[in-house]
Amino acid sequence: MSEPAPATPLLEARDLTVSYGAHHVLAGVDLDLRPGSVVGLLGPNGAGKSTLVRALSGVLGRFAGTIRIAGKDLRALSRREVARRIAVVPQEPRFEFPFTALEVVVMGRHPHLTGLAFESADDIAIARRALERCGASHLARRPIDQLSSGERQRIVFARALAQQAPVLLLDEPASFLDLRFQVELFDRLRELAEEGTGIVAVLHDLNLAAEYCDRIVLLQAGRVVAAGPTAEVLTYRNLTAVYETEIYVDLNDLTGALVVTPLSSRARRRLQESPPGPDRPPAP
Amino acid sequence: MSGSPPAGRALAPAHRLVLVVLALTTLLALAIAIAVSFGAAQVPLWQRLLGGAWSDAQQAILLALRLPRVLAAAALGGLLGVAGVAFQALLRNPLADPYVLGVSGGASLGGVVALLAGAAGLGVPVAAFAGALASLIAIERIATSGGRLTVFTLLLTGAIFNAFSAALIYFLQSVASREELSAIVFYLMGRVPSAGLSTLAALWGAGVAITLALFASARDFNALTAGEEGAQQLGVDVERLKRRTFVLGSLATALAVATAGLIGFVGLVVPHILRRLLGPDHRLLLPAAFLGGASFLVLADLAARTLAAPTELPVGVVTALLGGPFFLLLLRRSGPASGEGAGYGARDV
Numbered sequence: 001m002s003e004p005a006p007a008t009p010l011l012e013a014r015d016l017t018v019s020y021g022a023h024h025v026l027a028g029v030d031l032d033l034r035p036g037s038v039v040g041l042l043g044p045n046g047a048g049k050s051t052l053v054r055a056l057s058g059v060l061g062r063f064a065g066t067i068r069i070a071g072k073d074l075r076a077l078s079r080r081e082v083a084r085r086i087a088v089v090p091q092e093p094r095f096e097f098p099f100t101a102l103e104v105v106v107m108g109r110h111p112h113l114t115g116l117a118f119e120s121a122d123d124i125a126i127a128r129r130a131l132e133r134c135g136a137s138h139l140a141r142r143p144i145d146q147l148s149s150g151e152r153q154r155i156v157f158a159r160a161l162a163q164q165a166p167v168l169l170l171d172e173p174a175s176f177l178d179l180r181f182q183v184e185l186f187d188r189l190r191e192l193a194e195e196g197t198g199i200v201a202v203l204h205d206l207n208l209a210a211e212y213c214d215r216i217v218l219l220q221a222g223r224v225v226a227a228g229p230t231a232e233v234l235t236y237r238n239l240t241a242v243y244e245t246e247i248y249v250d251l252n253d254l255t256g257a258l259v260v261t262p263l264s265s266r267a268r269r270r271l272q273e274s275p276p277g278p279d280r281p282p283a284p
Numbered sequence: 285m286s287g288s289p290p291a292g293r294a295l296a297p298a299h300r301l302v303l304v305v306l307a308l309t310t311l312l313a314l315a316i317a318i319a320v321s322f323g324a325a326q327v328p329l330w331q332r333l334l335g336g337a338w339s340d341a342q343q344a345i346l347l348a349l350r351l352p353r354v355l356a357a358a359a360l361g362g363l364l365g366v367a368g369v370a371f372q373a374l375l376r377n378p379l380a381d382p383y384v385l386g387v388s389g390g391a392s393l394g395g396v397v398a399l400l401a402g403a404a405g406l407g408v409p410v411a412a413f414a415g416a417l418a419s420l421i422a423i424e425r426i427a428t429s430g431g432r433l434t435v436f437t438l439l440l441t442g443a444i445f446n447a448f449s450a451a452l453i454y455f456l457q458s459v460a461s462r463e464e465l466s467a468i469v470f471y472l473m474g475r476v477p478s479a480g481l482s483t484l485a486a487l488w489g490a491g492v493a494i495t496l497a498l499f500a501s502a503r504d505f506n507a508l509t510a511g512e513e514g515a516q517q518l519g520v521d522v523e524r525l526k527r528r529t530f531v532l533g534s535l536a537t538a539l540a541v542a543t544a545g546l547i548g549f550v551g552l553v554v555p556h557i558l559r560r561l562l563g564p565d566h567r568l569l570l571p572a573a574f575l576g577g578a579s580f581l582v583l584a585d586l587a588a589r590t591l592a593a594p595t596e597l598p599v600g601v602v603t604a605l606l607g608g609p610f611f612l613l614l615l616r617r618s619g620p621a622s623g624e625g626a627g628y629g630a631r632d633v
Contacts, residue, residue, distance in 0.1 A: 116500060
């Protein structure tokens with residue numbers, strides 16, 4: 001996992017602090033995103049993960065610290081300029097009006113259109129390709145408000161692809177997806193990273209994070225507890241401290257991937273009754 | 285495929301826009317032709333088209349009475365239709381109407397005060413418009429905090445302004461004389477005036493200008509259906525859009541209420557029907573709502589003039605009598621269970 005650091009990151013946050021009254025939702029957060037890198041944001045409920053994504057996408061009115069997009073201060077960019085550089089896949093997309101799935105994906109072209117312009121044939125083609133890439137072409141003509149949560153999530157992912165931004169932010173993109181589409185989504189994300197897109201994803205599933213992320217930022221109560229290459233951050237010590245429950249980390253015998261296992265009280269009892277043999281040492 | 289949208293949606297939006305505007309302009313022209321032909325005296329348009337001639341009396345009725353009133357009805361219907369679409373987009377709720385955000389209360393109050401002060405002619409609508417502008421500015425100030433216009437606060441402030449204006453109007457009615465009382469009731473009931481040239485010019489000029497100004501934000505309205513943050517993340521300057529929409533929609537409502545009182549249902553039923561026919565794309569809906577609202581009110585006013593002749597019904601009564609049951613029928617026929625439009629309202633506020 002060598003990362004020859006280019007001069008300017010795609011996206012960087014320095015000493016980012018977001019407060020509601022006296023309560024700090026984020027306190028002094030630093031983050032760097034380089035082209036081709038997948039960064040996972042992990043942490044328990046209320047750690048500030050979604051707030052960090054919202055801040056990075058520029059929708060928070062007030063924050064302290066700086067956010068720079070390709071070296072430019074976020075505050076100095078117009079909404080349109082930000083949207084050309086950063087695409088967001090929200091946690092739970094809501095739609096009150098029955099646009100078709102294709103119409104929703106075409107909306108991803110919005111930051112590229114000016115004035116009264118109608119979308120061109122090119123824009124439609126880009127949207128169709130994005131749908132295809134998400135395996136959702138068959139949904140193109142369905143009204144978005146009739147789709148299931150998982151289908152809607154794929155459509156919104158396609159919309160973000162149609163935005164063709166160098167940075168992609170995702171807030172729990174896999175929460176409504178079944179296993180097949182989870183794997184497909186993250187395979188797509190790796191492809192995009194290979195093409196040079198920088199990706200930040202809020203994740204709940206530690207095993208998905210272990211398999212797909214290059215780097216992890218571990219948050220707790222608005223602060224960064226650990227940040228760095230995935231294998232260095234996802235440790236028994238870090239995870240157990242942050243999630244406040246015992247979490248073991250080892251390697252899968254078959255795939256060689258990191259496997260993260262929260263220890264249930266049943267498992268703890270089993271371990272006490274029959275301690276592991278010499279060939280399987282207990283985790284640190 | 286029960287869930288598939290109307291077949292027309294396979295066409296590119298620009299082509300559909302041209303078709304929709306042509307079709308609805310034809311509809312409006314037909315409605316106007318029918319409306320000027322009927323009334324207490326018949327002035328059939330086709331008589332002239334077939335080579336016949338009108339008498340001088342017919343000519344006078346058409347030009348001095350009928351046409352100004354029909355054209356006023358068209359502009360008023362257009363203003364209300366467009367204001368409806370604008371507020372529905374702003375509040376992300378298809379059940380919003382032009383009167384929901386409070387300026388109508390200020391307009392009514394201004395008009396009633398002017399009536400009691402003995403104003404005549406244009407004095408009443410001008411005072412009503414002034415009342416509407418005053419409430420527009422006040423509501424915008426109250427609903428803004430930290431430089432942001434909060435839609436929820438806007439809705440509440442509007443409701444409170446309407447209730448407060450209504451209370452003041454009831455108060456004024458209770459201290460008014462018998463003649464004043466009937467003038468107030470008649471003013472508030474909603475009727476299309478036989479407008480002078482300056483009023484017509486103002487209504488049509490404002491109607492077309494406001495429709496075009498809102499149309500310039502049509503793509504932003506589409507993005508806004510994904511929520512305020514969602515729209516921002518697609519590059520929409522949401523604060524500017526909200527403020528602009530509130531002001532433009534309120535101006536349209538203010539003009540309509542000041543000249544014609546409270547004509548209900550146009551701003552609710554017309555956008556709803558058009559959304560069913562055309563889908564939710566605001567680039568089609570906004571021009572369609574102007575033309576469709578215009579046609580609807582021209583025909584409703586024709587009914588108001590002729591149904592109980594020689595007595596004239598208030599057009600607000602006709603729109604509510606026609607619009608109410610029709611709207612319920614629409615809701616029943618494709619209610620929540622049967623797909624399209626499912627959950628309209630159900631998930632809202």
